[in-house]
Amino acid sequence: MTSQDVRKQFLDFFALKGHLIVPSAPIVLKDDPTLMFNNSGMAQFKEYFLGNATPKSNRIADTQKCLRVSGKHNDLEDVGFDTYHHTMFEMLGNWSFGDYFKKEAINWAWELLTEVYKIPKENLYVSVFEGNPEENVPFDQEAWDIWKGLIDEDRIILGNKKDNFWEMGDQGPCGPCSEIHVDLRPEAEKSQVSGKSLVNNDHPQVVEIWNNVFMEFNRKADGSLEKLPAQHVDTGMGFERLCMALQGKTSNYDTDVFTPLIEKVEQITGLKYTTNDVILNDSEESEEQNKTNIAIRVVVDHVRAVAFAIADGQLPSNTGAGYVIRRILRRAIRYGFTFLNTKEPFINQLVAVLANQMGEFFPEIKSQQQLVTNVIREEEASFLRTLDQGLQLLENVVAETKGSTVSGTKAFELYDTFGFPIDLTALILREKGFELDEAGFNAAMQAQKARSRAASEVSTEDWSVLIPGNIETFVGYDQSERDVKITRIRKIDSKKDGVLYQIVLDNTPFYPEGGGQVGDKGTLVSANETIEIIDTKKENNLILHFAKKLPENVNASFTAKVNQDLRSLSSRNHSATHLMHQALRSILGTHVEQKGSLVNPNYLRFDFSHFAKMTETELQQVEDFVNARIQEQLPLIERRNIPIQQALEEGAMALFGEKYGDNVRAIKFGESMELCGGIHVKNTAEIWYFKIVSEGAVAAGIRRIEAITSDAVKAHFASYENILNDVKTALKNPQDILKAVHSMQEENTKLAKQIEALVKDKVKNLKAGLTAEIQEINGIQFLAKQVDLNPEGAKDLAYELGNLGKNVFLVLATADEEKPMLTCYISKELVADKNLNAGQVVRELGKFIQGGGGGQPFFATAGGKNIAGIQNALEKAVEFVK
Template identity: 35%
Template sequence: MLSQQIRTKFLQYFKDKGHTIVSSSSVIPHDDPTILFINAGMNQFKDVFLGKNERGYTKATTCQKCIRVGGKHNDLDNVGHTSRHLTFFEMLGNFSFGDYFKAQAIQYAWEVSTTVFGFDAEKIWATVFEEDDEAFELWKAYLPEKRIVRMGEKDNFWSMGDTGPCGPCSELLFDRGPSYGRAFSPLEDPDGERFLEFWNLVFMQFNRDASLKQHPLPKKSIDTGAGLERIVSLKLGVDSVFEIDIFQAFIAEVARLCNKPYRKEDPQLAPAYHVIADHVRSLSFAIADGAQPSNTERGYILRKLLRRAVRYGRILGLQKPFLADMLPCLIDTMGSDYKELVESQTRIADILSLEEETFLRTLKRGGNILNTIIDQTKTSSSKQISGKNAFKLKDTYGFPLEEILLIAKDNGLKVDLDAYLVLENQAKIRSKAAQTIHFPQKENDVFKEYIKHHPTTGFLGYTQTEAEAAIIGILIDGKFVEEIKEGQNGHILLDKTPFYPEKGGQVGDTGSLTHKEAHFKVTHCHSPFPGIIAHLGKLEKGCLLLGEPLSAQVDKQKRQEIANNHTATHLLHWALQKVVGAHIRQAGSLVAEDHLRFDFNHHKALSKEEIRQIERLIQEKIREGQRVQTYEISFEKAQKDPDIKQFFGDKYAAIVRVVDIDYSKELCGGTHAENVSTIGSFRIVKESSIASGVRRIEAYTRVKAEEWIYEQEDRLEKAATLLKSSPLQLVEKTQNLIEENKILHTEIKALKSSQLKQLTQTLLTKVQYVGSIPFMAQIVDTEELNALSEQIAQALSSYVVILAHTTKERCQVMVRVSKDLSQKGILASSLIKEIVPIISGGGGGKKESAQAGGKNPEGLLQAFEQVQKWLLQNA
């Protein structure tokens, strides 16, 4: 394919020029919380541009997977409605990290454009930042001055986001000719229809901080980006990126699935093919790299993409899940260049199918109201979905506002946002009024001020559980004091401590601080501010003064159990990746002395066999008894080691601590067992969902795990005793009881049916007439009022039937009215209203059937008489 050829030739050109070919990074920015998705080739080199990191090369070239569907670069609304916007695309790029700058970058770009891309030199234009005279002069070596255009900051000053590396840029544009517009210059073509941008050369000179100030970078660098899909479309001379080889394969597959021919000129259906083809690529690559749809952040973006694709599929008549059926085509087309698609095919298919099925259920539930709203709005003069209807779609049927806006746009409609926001704000006010919120006391400001004038606390806990220390701070009720007296609660700060403060999911140590006769019980240890370790507790005896020496003693047994569980958590993470897949990422944890909890990203529940396989792997490693090593290395070195797990989104110092168990390596600051064997035993006691796409495992180790097994055995014994069986025969005994129960249930059902028939025949003899109306009102000895009244109704052609059942303090009433009488105005709902006040109850119903419950069974006969009076007066 031409796309593959250009990708290969581009990388080879720069390799021949001394550049290192660097593989595309994941589309998930694991070490950059400022963006949701990788949106440019330079993202993976951000720290290099900032001078925080160095690579073994100063020049690089990549073909980077990019997703632009959030934040500054958000093309979602345009996809399907324009000829060139995509949410997923491949970005060709070359980079210099302090090696070459503008002159060389411009030369390379010209040579690649005219040789590798094969573009007609007469049709190439360049734009430069209006203040960049140097770039303007450099381009004059390749282009006539009339085809070099100065542009403002909006067009020719590039930044990755609101903050980060940035600099002036020079864009290359291709003149597609007068058939694409009458503009004679890019200045006259703001939409870029005739003069289509195909390459952006960024002269990276600055770093923009949070205050939007620009600081010079340590080294002037080059960052370029050329969209592969756009280049191929220009090479082929087609109107749209959706006409290139890759997309034509996807579109043909969509046409096969929906059995409708694709016509690019069809304004109604063509966008549906485009949206599906684009969104399937974005979803598949994101899932392959470890993301998945959810209700938050990037997961929410993916869910929005998937739902938009599904809605467009319905336009093409695809009523059943179809996205996973697109995968084989995607893998045939791009799998040879992106192996992660092949390796993750099953997982991608599972997640797409699960999410699509869930959304189809949502559409089924709210689809009728949604379609009605859209149809009504289309016929209105305003062509605007009311705020009331938009809020109803969100509040009742779970359609997020962004999705409603997309649905509206896709149908040529608008949304009354002002009215919507009023309703949403009213709902928030009601929600706040319904709950009482208790905010914990905030002491951060106190500690922040304290640390300015006092030393930090030294941590000794990796090697010690006891230490001699000195008091450097006493905090009581949010204020620093000189002493703490017997019976008072407070925080004690020490110059050094063996106590581990709660962080990273590990609970804090407990123990005691003692000095002569004074004894302070430490009930919690935490780090309320960087550099501070606070011992929270109560002085049970004596008095402690600021500056006094004391002995700090950690509860050793509890510390050991915590350490065992923390090491077990690392083993669990390792085993999950082995059994479930390499995509498993920790999403939270709790390490306590009596249990451990591990949250991870996965799209479905673990099977019983998977859980047992995980347990077997961990038990095997416990028996091996591997020594647990810890050491410190530079964060830069850790980043280069693919075997070391890092918790992306966490901020690490320049020097990090590695917990190394040979087969499991993680960056971790917690305390650990010295040998895996001290974990003793490991049992998973619960696996559950805590959020969309996030699972939780709870487990026990050592004695707690053994006690849990004994508890299960005790339950088994108790169940066997109750069923007069033994544990070994319990399954067979239970199966026999189930079969017996089924037989008895059938017999009881038949008996009840027979009794109802007999009762029906008896009651039919009780029918009397109120005027000309067949009437029955009886108190019966059965709760099956609905079934009984139905049988009576089948035996009569015209009727008013009232049945009641009573207990000591309650009664239930059923009213049925034949259709012929309801058409004359005798309604079951009207009759029940006559009954309700008399029986002190409540109820309601429809024309032909109504029910009520009451607290005054003794009033039933009076109620029956009242109904008869009503019938005589109104019939």
């Protein structure tokens, strides 16, 4: 049974049981501040479990792309070393929202596994919750009784809170669960050791494949449990593990989920992967093969996670979710570099295999294939350069080390500042006969984590519900003021922002942050007081209004007032973003797609797919296109709650990585039509004018434009007018400013040539005098001297002196314009025979002038800021030749 068949049979089975089949949500979460990534199948349904929204069906089934690499669920460091952990995996799930419960969930799970998939019953074990008297949660007798009618009692295991009580987080819906485990060991092994004893003991062939969670409690902030108003079912079955069981394998990596990728890695590297069925002998050869196997597993697992994250809109970066994706990719590159001997980018070549393999069910990986390939290739090339740089820096650390143990603090600096992997540091040090101070490294790492935790620590109280059962209504498209009542409040306390209060209203004109647009600010006004709203966000379908204090009377009637000035500026920038998107597709081509945006009152930022830097002509064409639409005074045509398919058929643009409902809102200005939930102007004339202020690269194949409109453009033009007036004054008010500037440039060129000629004369004069000062030390012609030249003159002088003969070692210092500079020249014979390196010399001597630098082995320079250290640097230089 192929993996495609496995997935299809699961969904077909639950469709016949009355379940609505829904697509996977994006792997990257954009509307849930509590999670970076979808880490379980239930993440996209949280609002239903919390009662903040009504599902379109009480029975749903799907397969969800999941990523577990951060926070509580983090499997990253296990990946590769075993055969069943993954960063990205598929979670097959069926859901009941207040409909069926334990009886149906358990019976259907058993029916699917044993009758449809035909897994032998004697290979299966199940577990039920043993209860927890401390929390007043009883043994799950109901689940036990249901299982007892399906499986021998000696195959039912009692599980503790850790294994058999599932929780969404520290707070929220939770409940007992019943897991199903499969024993895939050979019969001979089964006869010697019972599979029951191996359940939940990390045995690679006795693994959990399905978890049925029965949500019936809510965990409060104080840790106590309360009954939910309705009972729900949340199940999750590991797709990769299920394929392993159904394809008769003992490793997930031996299934057709991974074998096409593994075969491609073998083709690229010339190395072979050993399947789990082949037993390796305890020999040096088997140790090397095991390292190869681990590295290949890391690469083929990680490329899936990175590729789907990029396809869903998350680019590698240095912060947040982007940093996590970059870290996963760099781990794969590092394993390839160290154990597969790949010194050039190669992981990007796996994207085509992945797209061919999974593109039918997950079309985003097919449609975004070129972008994903380009981004991964560029990230690979960049990190391989970092590895080269790190190797050189590590050489310097080793050279400075007294004794045989390298400082853990220094190793942490390499890791933290340059991204140089600590395991690679340890490996290289062992090869050189050094040890790593692991305790020092771990201490530095823990200190950093403690600082990070302290900075991001947040405590959240339970909601105080004032008006039960209310589902908030957003009215901000039509109104900026509204009479409201507060329905619930809670207090949050963070190291970053201090104490804040989240307020939910029965209805609200405040737009919550989303679609790139920042949240509204404004006030809540009652008869007796005014509360400032400093931000608005959305979480689990609730619109949260942030305030630094609560009203004295939370039960009073209020008027919610949006800061219309700020909103108006944001709306102009948002509408201009749509027009710019249309302009880019018209001028550059329809390959342009939005990859990110930020819209606030001050400016707009727009990331888009494009393969080259935009020319000045293209940027001007985009500006002209948008301003033409502004001058046309195009009215806003807004359509709400139309079927998404209808909107797409009418030409509306949908963005990859966004989660859309069955009904959507479409925004149209002339020919520009996009699906969008943001706030827009009523007419393009309100934008006034559009001006691009910058264009640059974000990642391979991704460009970024920053632009301004309206009041910001007026301030921009006024600023340039002030600058022009200052220039005019500095030039003594000439009639023709441009002519005056050209005249000054011509004069400057003449003076520069005169200076250059004078410096050359000075170099010749100095050469004659300094030749006599050259000393011979150990057969090397040595000179270390401060000279009265600019850096370019020092370079010319170094080459002039260097050409006098062989075995020349020069260090010249200059202090032109109070900026110390060291210039080192070493004859190529010394570089080859004496292993001297000018780059290493200036890095070492540069410390005396509080600076650094580099260059080639025979010529390098270092700049600094401490002129007083020049003499010490020159005195130190002689040690290199002694």
